[in-house]
Amino acid sequence: MELRIDAANPAPASEQVRIQLLNAVREGSLPPGVKLPTVRQLADQLGIAVNTVARAYRLLEEDGIVETFGRRGSFIANQGDAVQQQLQAAATQFARKAASLGASVREAEQAVIAAIKAELR
Known part of the structure; x- marks a missing residue:
């Protein structure tokens, strides 16, 4: 999974992360059950704040795309499309x-x- 933040894109970085993850789920490159990188790992990889990635994960969780299990981490939800x-x-x-x-x-x-x-x- 290769995510990128486009500084020229007017969308906030958290929204860019959210949309890219959502598209990866739709395309099947992130199937149900796949563990996502930790918030800190992804923030470091993208060069953005930890809170920015946390917000993207939280929004995806609210939409039922991601499930978070405390220290076990965040996963793509197993509930169909x-x-x-x-x-x-x-x-x-x-x-x-x-x-x-x-x-x-x-x-x-x-x-x-x-x-x-x-x-x-």
Whole structure:
């Protein structure tokens, strides 16, 4: 696993780490059960603060991508495709909100498409 921090990238270093790890999980180069480097090891490798890596791991843990077991370390979660699970949960939450607002299917679709275009450039 080769991660890099791009100083020209406006995204914070923690977000760059998070996205690269997430992409590695999606691509299968970090399969479930794989142990991640310690926070200190990865921070040293990337030349960034320990807290920056810790934040990236914490965000991935909140999303169900990473599991941390104290001194045993952090691992890629064993629960299927966590990315797909998070997308489905967000879609369900959005659909419920759209229904409570009385939006039509077409209005909801248009809102999602507009949001995706704005966020996933």
